Amino acid sequence: MKTAALLLALVSAVVATPLSLFDNAQSPLGDFPTTYPGFDLDLSAPRLVQLDGQDEPVTMTELEKIQAKVRGIRFFDVTETPDLGSLAHLRAVQKPSYPAPNNTQAVRSIIDTLEIQNLRDGLDKFTSFRTRYYRSETGKESQRWLLSKITEITEKFASDSLKDEISIQEFPHSWAQSSVIVRINGTSPTDDGVVVIGAHLDSTNSWPFLPAPGADDDGSGSMSILEAYRGLVAAGFRPERAVEFHWYSAEEGGLLGSQAVARAYEGRNVNVVAMSQYDMTAWVKRGTREQVGIITDFVDPESVFQSMFAVVLGFSPSSTHRCSLTEYNKKLVELYLNIPWVETKCGYACSDHASWRKGGYPSVFTIEATFENSNHGNIHSANDRYDISDEFSFEHMLEFSKLAVSFAIELGGWKKAD
Numbered sequence: 001m002k003t004a005a006l007l008l009a010l011v012s013a014v015v016a017t018p019l020s021l022f023d024n025a026q027s028p029l030g031d032f033p034t035t036y037p038g039f040d041l042d043l044s045a046p047r048l049v050q051l052d053g054q055d056e057p058v059t060m061t062e063l064e065k066i067q068a069k070v071r072g073i074r075f076f077d078v079t080e081t082p083d084l085g086s087l088a089h090l091r092a093v094q095k096p097s098y099p100a101p102n103n104t105q106a107v108r109s110i111i112d113t114l115e116i117q118n119l120r121d122g123l124d125k126f127t128s129f130r131t132r133y134y135r136s137e138t139g140k141e142s143q144r145w146l147l148s149k150i151t152e153i154t155e156k157f158a159s160d161s162l163k164d165e166i167s168i169q170e171f172p173h174s175w176a177q178s179s180v181i182v183r184i185n186g187t188s189p190t191d192d193g194v195v196v197i198g199a200h201l202d203s204t205n206s207w208p209f210l211p212a213p214g215a216d217d218d219g220s221g222s223m224s225i226l227e228a229y230r231g232l233v234a235a236g237f238r239p240e241r242a243v244e245f246h247w248y249s250a251e252e253g254g255l256l257g258s259q260a261v262a263r264a265y266e267g268r269n270v271n272v273v274a275m276s277q278y279d280m281t282a283w284v285k286r287g288t289r290e291q292v293g294i295i296t297d298f299v300d301p302e303s304v305f306q307s308m309f310a311v312v313l314g315f316s317p318s319s320t321h322r323c324s325l326t327e328y329n330k331k332l333v334e335l336y337l338n339i340p341w342v343e344t345k346c347g348y349a350c351s352d353h354a355s356w357r358k359g360g361y362p363s364v365f366t367i368e369a370t371f372e373n374s375n376h377g378n379i380h381s382a383n384d385r386y387d388i389s390d391e392f393s394f395e396h397m398l399e400f401s402k403l404a405v406s407f408a409i410e411l412g413g414w415k416k417a418d
């Protein structure tokens with residue numbers, strides 16, 4: 001608690017004078033409004049926050065939380081989900097295994113149909129809202145637009161029989177902007193597994209009342225997985241296991257939306273066998289090689305607990321050997337993408353996959369580049385636009401759509417009727 005108190009002192013230093021909030025930050029933001037029409041954000045509201053490197057959550061105000069984020073401190077806001085992961089230890093010993101990808105023909109036939117123009121059109125609209133901040137009216141409008149776009153795609157591209165197997169739902173939160181969950185039912189009567197493909201629909205400026213087009217963070221991931229969904233339903237995808245597409249609200253508030261969803265799934269004992277997060281899929285920094293960043297920290301590992309359990313039960317190493325979901329994801333990149341993967345790390349709780357991991361579910365995270373070469377210069381500002389630089393690449397985004405298609409087919413399973 002001592003270090004927590006120190007850290008709090010650090011983040012509290014500016015609280016008395018909100019207008020100097022960003023004096024030491026990179027962005028010279030000028031005068032900061034402390035309200036804006038359509039915002040429902042109380043800067044003095046108390047929040048329970050689990051900070052990077054701290055065992056116990058600490059209480060801080062919304063303003064202190066925003067300040068911590070500006071300083072690059074990563075956290076879960078656990079105010080509404082303090083018990084997420086209370087059953088995670090039970091899940092650790094029954095982790096699923098992932099057989100080698102083998103549905104090559106089906107995957108390739110769909111990734112050939114994915115279209116860059118759809119990514120452009122979708123992102124153009126999605127970034128036209130002043131901000132997609134989760135406690136703003138325009139944030140709610142942007143979420144409603146996404147919901148209507150998914151509905152339109154489903155109406156247009158899914159066959160009547162497939163439509164009967166698809167549900168499109170808002171997952172409500174205590175704030176106005178909902179998360180969006182789209183489910184394609186599985187055909188298997190015995191396999192209750194669920195494969196989840198996720199992105200976050202909200203955006204933020206470092207100072208939340210300011211504009212945040214959020215083209216890369218995370219408009220890019222949101223549109224990459226939407227195009228994957230379109231390609232799959234247009235091809236009549238009928239997975240054996242249920243496949244779900246999630247667009248989370250309030251990632252920028254401390255993974256609030258994804259924690260709420262993961263908590264609900266944990267409470268219903270939903271068998272999520274694999275979760276893959278797409279957050280920032282567009283940026284190819286000048287002078288760097290185009291790659292897919294595979295995050296290797298705070299993702300699905302071969303847990304120490306699992307290894308010990310196997311030893312205790314007397315399993316031989318070979319019979320318990322399991323390809324981690326991260327290794328599996330690399331194989332998909334090798335098989336189906338035009339660019340190679342590179343391992344990278346991003347630190348504690350850096351996107352919504354962390355909420356699933358906290359719930360004990362296998363989850364992975366892929367990003368546009370190594371963490372160092374991703375789009376740090378523009379995100380969380382009014383400059384997070386797709387026309388800011390030719391480093392913003394729709395071709396690159398499409399590679400992630402391919403990855404999402406292959407993840408859905410290879411892990412969801414699909415016996416195509418000829």
Ligand SMILES: [Zn+2]
Nearest residue numbers: 217218251279
């Ligand atoms: Zn993000």
